């Protein structure tokens with residue numbers, strides 16, 4: 001490439017500058033329209049105990065009915081991503097100990113979906129630790145909605 005004439009480098013600098021200004025305005029517009037843009041709205045906090053819970057749940061086939069860390073199915077059961085934001089460890093523990101006491105007409109009755117009865121307390125603790133680590137921020141599709149929505 002030959003040497004640029006003074007007029008050419010001015011035009012080049014000007015268009016580069018305008019491009020940068022438009023890029024910034026565009027990004028500002030996008031983040032204004034979608035407040036969460038650029039953030040990771042679902043996040044996972046996995047301790048070693050939680051990782052054992054994850055491996056256990058995968059082995060138990062929970063993903064046949066649940067979406068977990070973006071994998072599985074949403075046709076049969078609720079998406080479990082965001083479960084740590086939606087439910088407390090206490091709720092989850094109660095659910096694993098006696099689903100019927102927490103969810104009326106639960107399908108986790110051993111006929112349709114898994115009966116948690118046969119799991120050991122340690123296996124349940126690991127599953128709770130894992131589900132507690134599946135978090136979501138406002139704006140995520142898995143963020144809890146007020147009742148009735």
Ligand code: HEC
Nearest residue numbers: 060061062064065076077078087103106107108112113114
């Ligand atoms: C055959 C389908 C099926 C399988 C397999 C299944 N689930 Fe479910 N699960 C459901 C359905 C349906 C619900 C909706 C609530 C109910 O019926 O209790 C549910 C609800 C839940 C909930 C409560 C979600 C909430 O916030 O309300 C948890 C936690 C859960 N399941 C964990 C598990 C785990 C852990 C496994 C694997 C050991 C598993 N599920 C396997 C169908 C299934």
